[in-house]
Amino acid sequence: MKRGFLVSPEPRKSDCELLGNISAPPKRPRALVQIPGHKEPPPELLHAVPIDEATARHGVVTTKIPPAAPGWAPDPDMYTCVMIFKGMKEKLLALPGFPTPFFTPTPPVYAIKPAGKRYGGGFGLVATADINVGDLIVRERAIIICPGWMPIPRGQDGKADLGMYTTAMEFQLGPERMAGYFALSNCFGKQKSAFHGIMDTNSLPIGGLPGYTGGCGGVFKEISRANHSCRPNAIYSWDLVSFTGQLRALQPIKAGEQIFLAYLSSDAPRAARQAEMLSKYRFTCRCAACSLSGSYAQYSDLRRTLIALQANATAELRKTDADVAAWAMNTALPDRMLIEPAEIWLNWMLGERSMNPMLLAAVFSRLCKAYAALGDEEAVKRYATQAAALEKAFTGSDGGWLVVASAPRDSAWWGLRQITREDEHRS
Ligand SMILES: [Zn+2]
Numbered sequence: 352m353k354r355g356f357l358v359s360p361e362p363r364k365s366d367c368e369l370l371g372n373i374s375a376p377p378k379r380p381r382a383l384v385q386i387p388g389h390k391e392p393p394p395e396l397l398h399a400v401p402i403d404e405a406t407a408r409h410g411v412v413t414t415k416i417p418p419a420a421p422g423w424a425p426d427p428d429m430y431t432c433v434m435i436f437k438g439m440k441e442k443l444l445a446l447p448g449f450p451t452p453f454f455t456p457t458p459p460v461y462a463i464k465p466a467g468k469r470y471g472g473g474f475g476l477v478a479t480a481d482i483n484v485g486d487l488i489v490r491e492r493a494i495i496i497c498p499g500w501m502p503i504p505r506g507q508d509g510k511a512d513l514g515m516y517t518t519a520m521e522f523q524l525g526p527e528r529m530a531g532y533f534a535l536s537n538c539f540g541k542q543k544s545a546f547h548g549i550m551d552t553n554s555l556p557i558g559g560l561p562g563y564t565g566g567c568g569g570v571f572k573e574i575s576r577a578n579h580s581c582r583p584n585a586i587y588s589w590d591l592v593s594f595t596g597q598l599r600a601l602q603p604i605k606a607g608e609q610i611f612l613a614y615l616s617s618d619a620p621r622a623a624r625q626a627e628m629l630s631k632y633r634f635t636c637r638c639a640a641c642s643l644s645g646s647y648a649q650y651s652d653l654r655r656t657l658i659a660l661q662a663n664a665t666a667e668l669r670k671t672d673a674d675v676a677a678w679a680m681n682t683a684l685p686d687r688m689l690i691e692p693a694e695i696w697l698n699w700m701l702g703e704r705s706m707n708p709m710l711l712a713a714v715f716s717r718l719c720k721a722y723a724a725l726g727d728e729e730a731v732k733r734y735a736t737q738a739a740a741l742e743k744a745f746t747g748s749d750g751g752w753l754v755v756a757s758a759p760r761d762s763a764w765w766g767l768r769q770i771t772r773e774d775e776h777r778s
Contacts, residue, residue, distance in 0.1 A: 383762075384762045385755075385763075386762050387716055387738075414440050415430050415524070417429075430523070431495065431496055432519075433495070438562055442560075445561075446561065446591070449594070453595050455491060456489070460479060460488055460489075461479055462479050463476060470578050471634065474536075478609075483740070484744060485744045489573050489574060491574065494528055496560075496569040497567060498567050528572075532549060532570065535549050535553045535572075536552055539552065549570065552632065554569065554575075555570075555587055555596060557596075574587055574596050577612040578611055578612075579628065580636075580639060581617045581621075582611075582640040583704055584600060584601055585598050586599055586613075586745065588745065588746070599743065599744040601744050611638070615631070618655045618658050620652040624636060640703065654705075658703065661696055672720070675689060675724065679721075680767065697711075706741070708746070715737070719759075722734065724764045724765075724768045726769055731756070731759035735753070735756035738752040
């Protein structure tokens with residue numbers, strides 16, 4: 352998912368400045384529930400230091416995370432071979448509690464099965480149980496993690512020779528884990544060595560690691576098997592402190608359905624998406640969104656373009672409280688003034704499954720506050736429940752939305768429009 356566009360260079364004039372200058376709803380003694388607001392992007396990772404080229408060229412260290420403790424019965428799947436630069440391992444192991452314990456659903460809620468011709472005769476993840484939005488599908492340690500930029504050793508003939516990396520990886524992980532790596536697909540065929548091709552075909556983003564600003568990638572035995580869709584039903588995320596990747600459902604998945612990830616940002620129009628997939632993964636995407644024809648395809652492209660444009664206007668949504676309070680306390684404004692645009696936009700995002708977690712949170716926040724101000728308990732419950740499930744898909748926790756869903760009347764926003772009307776009537 353593309354996240355960089357969230358940073359807007361200049362805050363734009365928001366609705367609240369046009370509507371009035373109210374920053375929050377009036378304090379009410381019964382207000383017990385806080386409706387979550389917009390989210391800021393996460394801070395930069397842990398004092399990262401850029402690695403210069405000379406260090407990178409001579410300083411690659413191959414190690415195993417977590418380090419094997421003496422006397423442990425080794426479970427190969429718990430270990431990751433990490434190729435990092437000197438000094439990074441110490442920083443990683445110094446993280447408080449690192450690596451924290453984790454769990455994955457047992458028995459598994461998916462199976463690895465042949466995915467058919469459309470997927471090059473390869474495999475995919477198929478649900479073996481019904482999975483709800485936000486539910487964990489699988490959580491695991493990567494087989495290997497390495498920086499996006501690595502020096503490539505060359506043999507005497509000048510060709511890339513990654514044999515030393517393969518040997519180092521086998522030394523760290525042993526043959527069983529290596530077999531898991533080499534069982535993954537390589538869309539580059541003979542254009543790249545097996546080690547390199549599998550890495551570039553299956554790598555998922557890890558973000559930075561302590562001590563390194565550049566992005567890293569990780570290859571997973573299970574998650575990397577998921578096929579791509581521009582309209583995915585699952586989302587991958589990385590958790591540094593447990594050193595695991597996780598896959599969660601973005602929409603209800605029925606037993607027997609294939610589980611899909613979006614390999615690339617999915618808010619570009621179809622032609623651009625397909626060109627990028629062909630260039631990076633050597634296939635022409637025929638997913639549900641790419642298979643649309645005629646006006647349906649045009650509609651999909653239009654919605655994605657609008658979502659991307661709207662995403663640039665996050666500054667508008669950062670003043671949600673002021674917007675909603677100004678509207679709630681001005682009964683001359685239409686009841687659905689803030690709700691209608693937010694619902695339209697939410698439906699575009701859900702329809703295309705082109706979702707940005709920070710923008711989604713801002714939209715859900717606006718909808719729950721506005722509906723609470725209107726005294727519509729059913730609508731607040733519905734949107735807060737939906738927000739909780741999607742928040743769980745993105746972060747693993749409900750983000751405080753379930754409390755809102757359980758007690759809409761206990762929010763400071765509850766009935767604010769009605770109270771304002773009654774005050775006007777009395778005066
Ligand atoms: Zn597609």
